[in-house]
Structure formats: structure tokens, C-alpha cells
Amino acid sequence: MTDGQVPRVPQVPKSVLARGAALLRACGEAEGAQSLAELALRTGLPKPTAHRLLGELVRLGLVERGTDGRYRIGLALFVLGQSAPSARELRDIALPFLGDLYEATGENVHLAVPDGPDTLFLAKLTGRRATPIVSRTGGRLPAHCTATGKVFLAHDPRPPCVSLPRLTPRTLVLPGQLARDLARTRARGFGVNLEEAEIGISAVAAPVYAHERRPVAAISVTGGTRRLDMERVGARVCAAARALTRALSA
Template sequence: MTDGQIPKSVLARGALLLRVCAEADVALSLAELALRTGLPKPTAHRLVGELVRLGLVERTAEGGYRIGLGLFVLGQSAPTVRELRDAALPYLGDLHEATHENVHLAVPDGTDTLFLEKVTGHRATPIVSRTGGRLPAHCTATGKVFLAEDPSPPRRTLPRLTPRTLVLPGQLARDLALTRARGYGVNLEEAEVGVSAVAAPIYARDHGPRPIAAISVTGGTRRLDVDRVGARVCAAARALTRKLSA
């Protein structure tokens, strides 16, 4: 988690604990928190106890730790996130109505793509993503949209999530060139077996030439028509771009 470098400040260590809790799909034990953060167990115990007291982390009946309601409220209060999410929701809803599949709003976050919102339903393909979750950018449609406009895309061998993940820099570079040419990114079972996605970039005035976010539709590979859905996603992304730039 820390690549061998443990933060020195108390604030940075607390932030590391919060991030580990946020990335986990289940409550983590104290031992798991210490292992994933690299913090000494007494230090992790002291800091997570303070986070519980502040309401940013909660302790389950079984003794595990997970993100608390207080942190959720703080996150929802961030003006940039709130304004982007509120502006995007009507377009996400329209895409879900048209496709009956999972629709995401995502933003770049380092080497990952971070899902700010997910609209789904009973007819949508079950997938692993969740609001507030993240996946490596190189194996997601939204992440490819961000990487395609990055002046220095990854040049290292990348982690493989499925047999179809593009892990070699040359493979990814060719895919990103195609993403730029057609105007949308495609993930063909690169993050999850049997699941594919199409994503288009969202821009905003005064934010430069790089996208600030992306919209995607994710569903079962067999029933996702990439060209048809790609056209819909691009149209929604252009409309949202116009709204944000007005």
C-alpha cells in the first residue's frame, strides 16, 4: 500500500488509514489495517481509535473497522464533487434508461480512475465497481479516456486483472491512440471477466485541454454494442461538457 514508505506525520498516517478503509469492501481488523498500511500495530490502534472518536471511522460489532458516516458527509460537502455530480446525474439517468446497464461518473486519481457516482438497476449486469471505489486506469474505459490525454502515459509493465488486461506499454499506447482517434475509450473484459465498458470524456471551461471527468456505460460483453453505446455516451458527454462550460 505504501510502497515501503510509511508517512511520518500523524495527519498523513491518519489519511493513509482512511484510504485503506475506503478501498476495502469489508470491515478490516486491526491486524489487517496494520498490514495494509505498514504502520506498527500500536500506532494503527491509537490512530484508528481517534478516527472512530471523530466519526470518520466506525467499529463494527465484530471488532472490524470501516469508513464512518462522518467521512461520507464530508466528502459529499466538497463543492467540486457536489457540483459535478449534481450536473451529471440527469445524463447518467438518461443513459441508464436507454441502456439498462451500469452508468458511471469517474474522475482521474493518480494512476487510478475514481468512481464518483454509479447508477444501476435490477436489469443491469452485476459488476464489482461501487461509488467511491477505484480501479487501475489502464484497464478501465474511463481510465483510458484520462490516459489518452496524458502527455506521459505509463511506460512500465502494468498489473494484470484479467487475461485480457493490456499490461505492456506498447499495447496500451496503441489502444490509447485508438481512444483519441474515435473519441471514446473501450474496456473489453480488461478489469472483470465477461464485463466490458465504453467511456467518453467530459471537459470544462477554464480547466485546460484535458478532461476533468468521464461518463461510462458498463455491462455484459455479449449484450453491450460498443458502437451504439459509444455514440450514446459521447452524446451525453458532449451535452454535459456544454452545461459545465456555459
């Protein structure tokens, strides 16, 4: 796993647009630059097809090709992504609350939104005091093994996917185990990840609402398991999430 991305067996896209999008997603989700062979493997595309499409994406400035022949997301795509209004507005409103939470805890603070079976990190605040972790802004993790993802799953009437990837020995992969954990999440008002995505790392997350009945986002604090006081941090995270909810509803 790299940058919080779990490899999955790819479904080969059929249209040219879908194939180009798959390459862009593969470039964006991977840690560091990727070779042609790695991108072909991640997308399921034949190498000649991937090479041709990557050439077009490079010419458009959406992908950059280094002197070593490896590919990464280009500056043009970064600028385009920053213009997405809903995500940008949510992040901009949330940043002061995230900053206060970082100052209070000294640990990694995330703003996340649901993205299919994953939780997607829109923002991450960290610093020298924080425990190093694998997450990054724009990265994603499977929802069932993250505190933010559990917040989304706990308020989703649809059952989680039957086949759940195991990231650590503590990942909850049995539907019954996860269902009980999601019931606890609803009851206490915040989600907890106990070394389920990364050994030695735990997290607490609380839901953020706008005008919908289900959370539009979640705020979390992530750090070393031995350093994180779940009840104390949970209370702070819930207070920050409530404050952000009020700001979004104003």
C-alpha cells in the same frame, strides 16, 4: 481485489496526519469492514500504531468500530466527503445525463474523474436490469484497464506507469500495447475496456470537458460483454458526454 481496489505495496507514512489519512483511505477503499491486522497490512503501519490512531479516529466519528472489532468509514467522514464542492457540483450537474443514459441502455453508468494512476468513480447508476459488476461510488480502478481511465490516459502527455498491474488475462500491461490502444481511443473519441478489469465485463467511456483542454471527467456504460453493442452504446455515451460538456461550459 475487493471493490475495484488493487493491493499495492504500501509506503509507510511518516507524519501522524499522513498515517491517519492512510488508515482512512484503507477503510474507504476496502469492501466491508476491516480488522486491525488487515488495516495494518494495507497501510504498512505497525499494529500498535494503527490501533492507537484508529482509536482517535473512532472518537472523532471518522471511523466506526463494530461489535466484532472491525473498522469501517464513519458517518462523519461520509458527510464531510459530500461537502467537497467541486466533486458535488460535477456530480449534481451530471446526474440527469447519467439517468438518461441508464434509461437508454439498462446497464451500469459511471461518472469518473482521474486520480493519479487510477480512475475514481464519483457516481454509479445501476438497477435490476444491469449486469452485476465490482465497481462502486467512491471506488477506484487502475486507469489502464478501464474505459474511463483510458480516456484520461489518452489525453495525458505523460507516459503511463511502466509497471502496470494485470487484473485479468486481457489486461494490457505492455507499454506498446497500451500506447496503440490509447491512439485508437483518441481517434474514435471514446475508450473501450474489453474484459480488462473483470472477466465477462466490458465498458465504453467518453470524455467530458469544462474549460480545460484535457478531460475533467468521463462517462461510461459498463455491462456484460455479450450484451454490450460497442458502436451503439459508444454513440450514446459520446452524445451524453457532449451534452454534459455543454452544461459545464454554460
